[in-house]
Amino acid sequence: MKCVATKAVAKTIQAKPFLKWAGGKTQLLAELRAKAPSSYGQYIEPFIGGGAMFFAMQPRTGVIADSNPELVNVYKCLANNVEQVIEHLASFKNDETDFYAVRALRAEELEKEYAAARTIYLNRTCFNGLYRVNKKGEFNVPYGRYKSPSFCQPETLRAASEALKNVEIICGDYRDVLAQKAKRGDFIFLDPPYLPVSKYADFKRYTKEQFYEEDHRELAEEVARLQRLGCHVILTNSNHPLVHELYEPYEIEVVNTRRNISSKAGSRTAEDVIVNVQPYPRFAIREVPAPLNKKVFAYPSTRFMGSKEKLLPYIQDVASQFEFDSALDLFSGSGVVGYLFKTMGKQVFTNDYMAMSATFSKAMVENNGHTLTEKEIDKLFSPNPKASRFVQETFEGLYYTDEENAIIDLVRSNICKLPNSEKRAVAMSALIRACLKKRARGIFTYTGLRYDDGRADLRMSMEEQIRNAAKLINAAVFDNGKKNRARHGDAMTTRYKADLVYIDPPYYSPLSDNEYVRRYHFVEGLARNWEDVDMQWHTKTKKFKNYPTPFSTRFGAIDAFDKLFRRLKDSILLVSYSSNSQPTREEIISLMSKYKRHVEVIDIDYRYSFANQSNDTKNEVQEYLFVGY
Template sequence: MEINKNLSFDLEVFPTKARPILKWAGGKTQMLEVLSAASPKKFNKYIEPFIGGGALFFNLNPKHAIISDLNQELVNLYSTISSNVEEVIEVLKTMPNEKEFFLQVREQNETLLSPIQKAARTIYLNKTCFNGLYRVNKQGKFNVPFANLKNPKICDEENLKAASLILQNTSIIHGDYKTVLQNFAEPGDFIFLDPPYLPVSEYSDFKRYTKEQFYEEDHVELAEEVKRLHELGCHVLLTNSNHPLVHELYSDYNISVHQTKRNINSNGTKRTGEDVLVKVTPKKRFSIVSPSIKLPDQVEKYPPTRYMGSKKDLLESIWSVASQFEFESVADLFSGSGIVSYMFKAQGKQVFSNDYMAFSSTFTKALIENNKTTLSANDLKKLLNTEVVSDNFVSKTFKGIYYNDEDNLFIDKLRQTIPLLKNKNKQALAMSALVRACMKRRPRGIFTFVGLDKYDDGRRDLQLSLQEHFIEAVQIYNNAVFDNGQRNSSRNGDAMSFRKKADIVYIDPPYYSPHSDNEYVRRYHFVEGLVKDWEGIEIQEETKTKKFKSYPTPFSSRKGAHDAFDLLFKKHKESVLIVSYSSNSLPTKDEMLDLLAKYKSNVDVVSINHQYSFGNQNHKIGNNKNKVEEFLFIGY
C-alpha cells in the first residue's frame, strides 16, 4: 500500500468547489443531491476507498480526507495534481484533439513516463476517448477508441487548480479498500463506499479499471466490513445497483432506491438504472470513563446510608453512560436510596423518582421533589416537644427488639409531632431524618435480627442515642436540599403502573437470584412501617422481628422477573433504557439482551471494567461464579 504524504491537515475547508477531473463510469455526479442530503453534518475525517471520479469527495471538500483506489494510474493522477498541478497543466496544453496523436499517446509505455506525464496522459485519454471510458486489455494496455469529439475540454485549468487545493489536504493511497479501512477508519469518521456494482460480469467497472474482478463473495466481505464500521462508530454511505443481494446484505440499515442514468453503454436505450443508497449511522460506543469523571460537588451532600443495593459507588459509571446521550429528563423507576435520582438532579435534569417502598419515596420527596424547603430551628423545637402525648405503639409493639425504651419512646413522640409540621416537604425531611437515624442506630442498618449487642463493636453510630442521630440527620438533610431549576417529582407506587414519559428511564430493580433473597421488606420492614405508621399493614406477631408480609413483586422468581422486564421495556420503548443489573442474577445477561432487543434497535451492555457488544464475548461471563460483575444494559 502506497500513500502520498504531501498533507496539510491544518488547512481550513476551501471555499473553492472542484468538479471531478475525469469522466468516470459509475460516477456519482447525478446522485450528488441525494448523497449530500444523506451525508452527516459533522464527522472527523472522510474516507473514500473506491475513489473513482470522486464526485462526492470534491463536492464535500472535506477538511481531512483519505482517498484510495487499486487503479495505480488514478492514484498517480490525484497525487500529481496535488503536488505538481502547474506542470500537468503545461503538458495538457500541448496535447491536441487529433486521432493520430491520440493513438500515439494510447500506445505509450506508461512505465517509461514521469508521474507528471502519466497524469497528463490519463486526463487526455479520458477526455478524448469514447464516452470517457477507461478500459484495458489482458496485457494491461488501454484500448478504448478515439471519440472524434469536436471540442473536448482537455485542459480545464481552473478546475484542476481547485482540485489541487483540495487534494493537498488529502491522504492519497494506492491499496485495497479493506487495508485502508482497517488501518485508518476511526469512530466518528465518514466513509463513502462506491464498489463495483452487482450483478458481477466480465465487463464490470472494477475489471475495466483494475484488471481485477469483484465477485459476489467480495460483496459479502464488503458487507461484513460495513458491519464492523457501524459497530466501530462510523458514518457509512454505500451505493450499489438495485439487486436482491444488496437488499439482503444490508437489510439492517436504511435503504433507498433512486432512478439514475448509465453514462457508459453502447446501447443508448439501456442507459438507465436503479441505484440503491445504503445509509449506516454509527453504533453508539459506550465506555466507562477512566479515570473516574468528576461529578458535581452537590452529589457528596446526599445523606449516606448502608442501603442494600445502593448505587453510590456506581454513580460515575451511570453518568458516564447516560451523558453520551442528549437528554433533559430521567425516570428512576426503583429509586431505592435515592442517590441516583439525586445525581441526575445535580446534573440539572428533570427527575421523576418512583419506588414501591414508602420510606424510599420519602427520601426522594425530601430531596428530589423538594427544591427549597428546609427544617428551621422552630421546626426542630416543635419536633422535639416532650410534652406531646404518645400512643406508645412502638414502645409496646417493639419493646426490647431493636432499641432501648428511651429510643422507642423518642420514635413514638416523633410519630406524633411530624404530622404537626403541615408542610408536606417538611414532613418528608423530618421522616427521612428519623428513618436515617433508625438505620444508623442499627448494626448493619437492617431489621432482620433482634437486639443491639450481637454486632456492637463500639462504633460511634451504636453509641449515639436515636435523638442524637436524628438531630444530626436533620442538619444533613437540610444541607442536601437544593434547587436545580426543574419540576421534579417523587412517587410511591408500582413501577409497572408508572406513567410519566422521560428521555431516559433508569431501571434498578430487585435482583433475583436463587442463591440470595431480594426482599427489601424483610430487611427494612421497621422503617417502612414507621413511614406508613403501620396503616394497612398486618404485623406477623409470631415472628421475633415483628415483620409484616412482603409486598407482592414479580421480581421474586425467574419467570416473574423475565416477564416484568419484558413489560417495562415495552412500556418505555420510546425512551433510552439504562438498566443496572448483576452478573449473578436471573434472567441471564443474554436473556436481558434479547429482551431489550425486542424493543430497541441498539443494545449494549457495559461492565464496570469491560464493555461487551450485543452477541459478543458471551464466554467471558459466568465462568467465575464467585465473582460478581455489575452490568449496565443500554437500549436506544
C-alpha cells in the same frame, strides 16, 4: 430505440445499478451484505459509483456522494424527475455519428435532465463503460460498437428513482461528506479507487480525480476516526500489501473476483479484500471517570441494599453522552441516582414501591427549598401527651432500648405538626436514617444486639442521631430550577414521561432473596405509619407481609422487563443488573433489542455491601449497565 415500459411495471422491479461500472461491486454483494449490520442509523456511501451496494441495501435513509458532478447529476435527476430523463434517453440512437455528436456536448451547458440522459447514454454505448477525460476535462472514450446496448431501461430507472427518494445526494469530497454527515450508529460503505495507482486509476472509478498512496493513508486515518465515532465501516480494495498494512487492526477477507475492465481475458482474474471495521462501543468505561458535581456528595450516605452510590461516576458518564432534559429513576431505592440527575440540572421523577424510599426522594429530590429550622428540630422532641406508643408496645426489646423506642414514638408523632409535606419528609427521612444508623448492619431480620461491631453510630443516642441526620438532609436540599416529583407506587403503573429512564429493579437470584420489606420492615413501617400493611404478629421480628413484585421469580422478571421496555421504548434506557442474577445478560439484551435500535452493555467490577461473611467472594460480581437508545 423506444422506451415502452409502463410505470406499473416499474413497481415490481428490484432497484439495481443502471450504469456499466468498472470496479462495480455486484459480484461481491453476497459477502458484503453478510458483513453489513442488521440495524443502523443512516447509510452513507461517499464513493457511490454504480451504487451496487446501495441498491442492494435499499436503506430507509442515507447519504450518497461522489466527487464527479456528472455522476451526481444523474442520481439527482433520477430522484427528482426520472420521467424527463427517460424521455430524453428515448431520443438517442445507437449510432456512431450520434454518439460522437452527443459526446461533443459539454455537460455543464446542458439542461440537467438532458445531461443526465447523456451520461447514461455514453456510459452504456462507449467502450467498456469507461470514463476518461482529456486535459480540457472532455469525455474522450470511443464508441463501443455494441449491436443492441440497453441504454434506455425505463423500469430499471424508475425503480432506481424510488430507491433514491429518501436519500441525500451530494457532490463533494468524501472527507467533507463524512465530516458533516457521519454520526454514531451509521453504516458507511467505502469503495475508493483501488490500489495500485496506475494509468488506469483515473477511470477505474467514474471520477476525474486520481487517488494516490497518500490518499489511501489519509482514508485509513478517516476509517479509524469513524470507528472511534461509533460507525460500522466496510471498505473494499485490491489485495495489495499497503491495504493489509493500513487495515491490519481490522477483519480482512480476501475474495476472488473478475476485472471486466481488462481487454485481456487472462488478466481479468483478481483478488479483492473486504475490510470489516466494527464500531467502538459508545460507552467505554473510563479508568478515571469524570468527576461528580460536588453537590452529589451532600447526599447522606446509607447502607441501603442495592444502593448505586459507588456506580454514580459510571452512570453520569453514560448519561452525559446523551442530550436529555428529564430523567425518571423508576426504582429509586436510596434516592442517590435521582439526586445525581438533579445535580445534572435535569427535571427528575422518582418512583419506588417502598414508602421509605419515596420519602427520601420527596425530601431531597422533589424538595427544592424546604428545610427544618433549629426550632423545628427542637420541637420534634417536645413533650406530647398524645404521642403514639405503637413502637414501644409492638417492638419492645426487639431492636432498641425502651428509651429509644419512646423517642421514636415521640418524634414520629410530632412530625405530623410540621407545616408542609416537604418538611415532614425531611423529618421522617432523618428519623429513618437515625434508626438505620442505630441498628447494627442496618437491617431488621434479627432481634437483639448480637451484631454490635462497636461502631460510633451505635454509641450515639437516638436523639443525637436524629438531630445529626436532620442537619445532613437539610444540607442536601437545593433548588435545581426544575419541578421535580417523587412518587410512592408500583413501577409497572408509573405514567411519568421522561427523556431518560434509569431502571434498577430488585435483582432476582435463586441463591438469595430480594425482599426489601423483610430487611427494612421497621423503618418502612415508620414511613407508612404501619397503615395498610399485613402485620405478621406471630413472627419474632413483628414484620409485615412482603409487597408483591414480578421480580421475585425468573419468569416474572423476564415478563416485567419486557413490559417496561415496551412501555418506555421512546425513552433512553439505562438498566442496572448483576451478573449473578436472572434474567441473564444475553436475555436482557434480547429483550431490550426488541424495542431499541442500539443496545450496549458496560461491565463494572463490583462488590456488594452485604455479604454473609466478610471474606465471601461470591459477592464480588460484575454490575451490568445496559444502555438502550
